[in-house]
Amino acid sequence: MNAIETENLKVWYGDKLVIKGVNLEIPEKTVFAIMGPSGCGKSTLLRAFNRLLELNEIARVEGDVKLYGKSVYEMDEVVVRRKIGMVFQIPNPFPHMSIYDNIALGVRYNKIAKNRKEIDKIVEWSLKKAALWEEVKDRLKDKASNLSGGQMQRLCIARALALRPEVLLMDEPTANLDPVSAKKIEELIFELKKELTIVIVTHSPAQAARVSDYVAFLYLGELVEVGKTEEIFEKPKNELTEKYLTGRMG
Numbered sequence: 163m164n165a166i167e168t169e170n171l172k173v174w175y176g177d178k179l180v181i182k183g184v185n186l187e188i189p190e191k192t193v194f195a196i197m198g199p200s201g202c203g204k205s206t207l208l209r210a211f212n213r214l215l216e217l218n219e220i221a222r223v224e225g226d227v228k229l230y231g232k233s234v235y236e237m238d239e240v241v242v243r244r245k246i247g248m249v250f251q252i253p254n255p256f257p258h259m260s261i262y263d264n265i266a267l268g269v270r271y272n273k274i275a276k277n278r279k280e281i282d283k284i285v286e287w288s289l290k291k292a293a294l295w296e297e298v299k300d301r302l303k304d305k306a307s308n309l310s311g312g313q314m315q316r317l318c319i320a321r322a323l324a325l326r327p328e329v330l331l332m333d334e335p336t337a338n339l340d341p342v343s344a345k346k347i348e349e350l351i352f353e354l355k356k357e358l359t360i361v362i363v364t365h366s367p368a369q370a371a372r373v374s375d376y377v378a379f380l381y382l383g384e385l386v387e388v389g390k391t392e393e394i395f396e397k398p399k400n401e402l403t404e405k406y407l408t409g410r411m412g
Contacts, residue, residue: 312343
């Protein structure tokens with residue numbers, strides 16, 4: 163079954179067409195990587211999946227995005243963004259809030275828990291899922307700003323997981339992290355795909371090869387090639403894909 167499908171998806175910024183009729187099928191409980199050079203439309207495509215583009219006044223979307231067969235445009239946008247969570251390139255915890263409240267805020271707002279005891283359980287569960295619990299369990303009242311960059315990113319992942327999404331979008335989640343923290347995030351991605359679908363945007367073919375089951379190569383807003391990761395890397399069908407994978411394209 164496919165978690166996400168797009169049908170002739172087009173995105174404009176003003177008069178400029180930046181996503182050019184993309185048709186994608188993203189199987190459930192897999193890691194699906196969208197790779198391509200900077201400026202090719204990867205992040206824009208990702209933001210179309212959970213309707214974040216609607217927050218951009220000059221963005222216009224045509225076509226459809228379906229979550230488990232249902233158009234996201236037939237769903238409330240708040241529900242869409244809860245079911246399709248998002249982790250950004252730059253960790254964005256609420257810096258002046260505690261580690262605990264960073265997670266509890268969304269849980270309370272979405273009425274996922276009825277009382278403090280239930281919230282406590284969700285906070286612990288999500289921090290464990292994000293491989294952060296052992297590092298912060300004795301300092302939950304500390305401000306999130308006291309965490310390292312890698313810890314902040316895992317806190318953002320925990321915050322998204324607390325809402326029990328069906329799909330987790332990750333936009334260059336390791337781009338601003340040191341190698342040790344990046345490795346932890348990649349290990350976490352491997353664990354999380356057992357329970358939900360992960361769509362990761364990356365400009366690194368090496369990362370796509372390491373973490374994904376399927377990969378799509380996007381170039382200048384067009385879907386050039388898509389398939390199982392090992393097949394794309396071992397025998398790309400398109401010359402542009404081969405150039406990108408061999409470093410002959412930025």
